[in-house]
Amino acid sequence: MKMLAEKLILDYLSKVLPDILVTLETSTDSNYVLIERVGGLESDGVARVSFAIQSYGKTLLEACALNDRVKSAMRNIINLNPVSKVDLDSDYNWTDETTKKYRYQAVYDLVLFL
Template sequence: MMLAEKLVLDHLSQTLNVPVYMEHQAKDPQSFVIVERVGGSVTDHIHRVSFAIQSYGSTLLTACELNEKVKQAMDLLIESDSVVNLSLDSDYNHTDTSTKRYRYQAVYDLVLFD
């Protein structure tokens, strides 16, 4: 089975028209996406994995619009052979007050079978 982080990162990188990273860069672009695994477990070859996908934009509206594109892209991930189930747990304005960067966050739960 492909590493869950790589599966989501590669899928979003191929589907979205903005850079997708797993960590901030030395100089972040205006709009980009960060994929972060926030939990998971394995039972009998069934992997349950949670991801927080953060959409950054130069305005609150662009961050919100990018979040909508992320959700559309994530919905297509169910077509992957290793994805058994995919659900949006929540999505919300998650503006980073420490850096004063606009962002939205979508939290997904995936069930993968290896």
């Protein structure tokens, strides 16, 4: 069975950020990281996938600091076997106006060999 890109990132970030909840679903925790696949395609055993990684914090500063930790961790995901490329498209404050939760979002493009 091939590795799901979502599971790869979930497992990796959970390991390198052991003190933070890393999830694929929203949480009631104050500080956590939410992984959301926002695009991708697969051809000839190569997957090109895009992810939005959202860092939530109790304060705007906590969300910003968590986003920096995520970016630092994602720089090293290139060392995982199926990952051949990782690019940070953008990162920015994206506070949720509906829920009034502070968050930053970093958008990544990855290339994986399946």
